Amino acid sequence: MTWDAAMRTAIELAHNGPATGVNPRVGCVIVDADGATISEGWHRGVGTAHAEVDALSKLGEGAARGATAVVTLEPCNHWGHTGPCSEALIEAGVSRVVYAVSDPGHSSGGGAERLREAGVEVIGGVLADEVESFLDDWLTAARLGRPHITLKWASSLDGRAAADDGTSTWITGAAARQRVHEQREASDAIVVGTGTVLADDPSLTARGDAGELMRTQPTPVVVGMRGVPKDAAIFRHPNPVIFEGTHDVHEVVADLHQRGFRRVYVEGGPTLASAFVEAGLVDEFAIYLAPTLLGGGRLALGDIGVGTIAEQRLLRIQSVEQLGADLLIRAVPEPSRESSQPSQNTEQSQREGN
Numbered sequence: 001m002t003w004d005a006a007m008r009t010a011i012e013l014a015h016n017g018p019a020t021g022v023n024p025r026v027g028c029v030i031v032d033a034d035g036a037t038i039s040e041g042w043h044r045g046v047g048t049a050h051a052e053v054d055a056l057s058k059l060g061e062g063a064a065r066g067a068t069a070v071v072t073l074e075p076c077n078h079w080g081h082t083g084p085c086s087e088a089l090i091e092a093g094v095s096r097v098v099y100a101v102s103d104p105g106h107s108s109g110g111g112a113e114r115l116r117e118a119g120v121e122v123i124g125g126v127l128a129d130e131v132e133s134f135l136d137d138w139l140t141a142a143r144l145g146r147p148h149i150t151l152k153w154a155s156s157l158d159g160r161a162a163a164d165d166g167t168s169t170w171i172t173g174a175a176a177r178q179r180v181h182e183q184r185e186a187s188d189a190i191v192v193g194t195g196t197v198l199a200d201d202p203s204l205t206a207r208g209d210a211g212e213l214m215r216t217q218p219t220p221v222v223v224g225m226r227g228v229p230k231d232a233a234i235f236r237h238p239n240p241v242i243f244e245g246t247h248d249v250h251e252v253v254a255d256l257h258q259r260g261f262r263r264v265y266v267e268g269g270p271t272l273a274s275a276f277v278e279a280g281l282v283d284e285f286a287i288y289l290a291p292t293l294l295g296g297g298r299l300a301l302g303d304i305g306v307g308t309i310a311e312q313r314l315l316r317i318q319s320v321e322q323l324g325a326d327l328l329i330r331a332v333p334e335p336s337r338e339s340s341q342p343s344q345n346t347e348q349s350q351r352e353g354n
């Protein structure tokens, strides 16, 4: 029997979970010995039942005996807010567990081994690529022990992020700006430098077409030593602003991870963006290119530590999309050029909020 169809359903179920926060989105389908689906479940966020337990809870006593649990992420093996899913599956009497991607967490991983020890057949890697791509941000955070970081900027075709007088609203058109709001909504935090707050007075909210606030709002984060005017628009953000009074981006990232942020969207400006690039702390670039020329010296990036061509930061383009008159280029660092070493935080539980 192939488990692809059940895994596809599990992936669809996983989409019901919250896109932000500490925990991954996970879906689970329970299939009986004849291949019929008898229950479905998904994880609704920190402190709530995991997908496997959610699916099991909808079944009567003994109904899962001999069944197969198809789940997008390896069942966890630790006590968080809830008990280990591996134990719940063993107790329910399932005879087989099929999963897509291994749990990279040091304390939450190991569920597959525990299940095998208890005599449950375990099959891993089913539709792994699809789930890897769906959980990309969360997996990066879990593997590296820091948030997944997207760096966004908007520039003219000649690579300028602002006109000579510092004005930059707006370089891109409405469709591109709307996409930025969607990307903000899918992030836990938006990070800017003090220079951007002082120049642009951004509100850093995620807004819809008509300017209305979207359901999920990222937390605004301002990096730098200077103060911000009391009447700055960020103070009207629904979430309290976090001020990081440092120029050390590693420190900023460690603090954001500590606060439970797993998806961070860095919106510049050029000074802060350059510091993130130089530190090798960018997992994805979202570059909005507008068909306009600005000239002058306000480049999208400044010094990123490239003194000679051999030190260039190579990227791999993942997609190019036209949004109105603008282009959105999504790119990732070529792995050989960026440090992908886990930080010391990797030892921590990666699903600590369970």
Ligand SMILES: NC(=O)c1ccc[n+]([C@@H]2O[C@H](COP(=O)([O-])OP(=O)(O)OC[C@H]3O[C@@H](n4cnc5c(N)ncnc54)[C@H](OP(=O)(O)O)[C@@H]3O)[C@@H](O)[C@H]2O)c1
Pocket: 152, 153, 154, 155, 160, 161, 162, 165, 166, 167, 168, 169, 171, 192, 193, 194, 195, 196, 197, 199, 200, 223, 224, 225, 226, 227, 246, 247, 248, 249, 267, 268, 269, 270, 271, 272, 273, 275
């Ligand atoms: N096109 C775009 O996508 C875009 C996006 C944002 C901004 N902008 C434009 O960019 C311009 C502002 O540029 P900017 O470079 O001044 O903005 P910025 O990067 O937001 O702010 C720079 C300031 O942040 C602080 N800072 C934080 N981390 C730092 C680090 N690692 N190294 C050095 N300084 C650090 C410093 O201020 P302290 O002295 O306070 O420490 C520094 O002066 C404006 O014209 C704005 O319109 C364009």
